[in-house]
Amino acid sequence: MSRPEADPRIPFPHTDARLACRTNPGWFVHEYGQSSSKADRERIEQARQACRRCPIAADCLKWALANPELTPTGIWAATVSRERKALRRRLQERHGLDWVGVVAAADRAREQARLNRARPPAPDPAPAASAMWARPYEPWREPLTPGRQQRNRELLNQT
Ligand code: SF4
Incomplete structure (x- = not known):
């Protein structure tokens, strides 16, 4: 079976930071409804703590929520599957079925506004010359x- 494609509207954030989920992937294993031992709970808490310190946690969460087929299990941005389901439901209630499209459009608008702020206004050559x-x-x-x-x-x- 082929791996589902990621939704291109919400790209996975880029970072050069060493991510705990890549250096210690074992911490992030979590099956839906998994009954957990004390050791499991401690490991999961370790993963959650690592996510809370992660520089791309907010964008990682957005990506994980936009890609349920790629994140049915495991810990992503300090959330387990049940928590991500609840967050998706709330996003759907607020923004409708195409909430990913709404969030992606808002991201694009924010990025455009940031670029506009960073770019100094172009001088008007005519008044300057005259x-x-x-x-x-x-x-x-x-x-x-x-x-x-x-x-x-x-x-x-x-x-
Ligand atoms: S927030 Fe996402 S990218 Fe960062 S450590 Fe957690 S799972 Fe990995």
């Missing part, structure tokens, strides 16, 4: 700095 030509040439109005004073002296000595 302002330059409209300004009269009045070098005397420029501050007489020590450098300018020195240059003036040199010019006087040349004449």
Whole structure:
């Protein structure tokens, strides 16, 4: 049986950080309805703690919720399957059946707003040019700095 495809609208976050789920995958094993021993509970708590410190936990959770077929078991972003089901139900109630599409569109809008904020507004060349030509040439109005004073002296000595 082929592995289901990930929903491309919510990509898995990129990070160069060492993720506990990759270095210690055994901690993150959890079957639906698994009756757990004390050792299991401790291991699961260890995984949850690691997720809480993970730099991509928020995006990992979003990806796990958007891809139920890829995350039917295991611990993802400190959640077990039952908790993810409950979160998906709430997302569906709030945003409708295509909640993944709604969340992805909101992500795109946020990213676009961030890019717009980062980009300085493009100068309008026409007003800048006309302002330059409209300004009269009045070098005397420029501050007489020590450098300018020195240059003036040199010019006087040349004449
Ligand atoms: S939050 Fe996600 S990526 Fe981070 S350690 Fe947990 S399962 Fe791995």
